[in-house]
Amino acid sequence: MSERKERPASFMPRAAWLIAVNIGLLLIVVGTALPLLHVTGLVTKIIFSVGAAVVLLGRLFAPAVKGLSLRARRLSRLEIWVGIIFCAGAFFMWFTPERMDWLAFTMAGAAVQVYVSMALPKAIAAANGDKTAQKDVKK
Numbered sequence: 001m002s003e004r005k006e007r008p009a010s011f012m013p014r015a016a017w018l019i020a021v022n023i024g025l026l027l028i029v030v031g032t033a034l035p036l037l038h039v040t041g042l043v044t045k046i047i048f049s050v051g052a053a054v055v056l057l058g059r060l061f062a063p064a065v066k067g068l069s070l071r072a073r074r075l076s077r078l079e080i081w082v083g084i085i086f087c088a089g090a091f092f093m094w095f096t097p098e099r100m101d102w103l104a105f106t107m108a109g110a111a112v113q114v115y116v117s118m119a120l121p122k123a124i125a126a127a128n129g130d131k132t133a134q135k136d137v138k139k
Contacts, residue, residue, distance in 0.1 A: 021058035025113075027051025028086060032106050040097075048102075049090040056083030069127035075120045078112065085109035 031048025034040070059080045068076070089105030096102075 017058045017062045020054055021062075024051045024054030024058060027054065028106065032103070045090075045093050045097075048093055052083070052086035052090040056080075056087050059083045069123060072120060072123040072127060075116050075123055078116050082109050082113045082116070085112065 027047050028051035031044055031051055034044040034047070059082070062076075062079075065072075065076070085105055086109045089102040089109065091102075092099075092105060093102035
């Protein structure tokens, strides 16, 4: 009789696309921090651009979850727009280097990402009938 041991819940994501998105977001953070620390140049632009592209591709190729509520599906699609906003920031980083337009797009993408990361779990929990999540949504 072999008993199946359940793995403990891991902090690290297992899906390849989710790992890619997390790496892309970290590259965006590094690419944003370097110019603010007065480290400029081609490497900074490349780091930010690769991060933006990885986030966009990771979100585009993420498998769609079936059976989500309409609100949760819309929030999931909003994550794709976060990648597009970061790519727009990368565009402005390359083509208007003397201006800080890229930073406005980066902050807008970050604000939308924060909103989605808080609203999506609540929407999924509310759709599944979790009573504590419904109390939080009603407040």
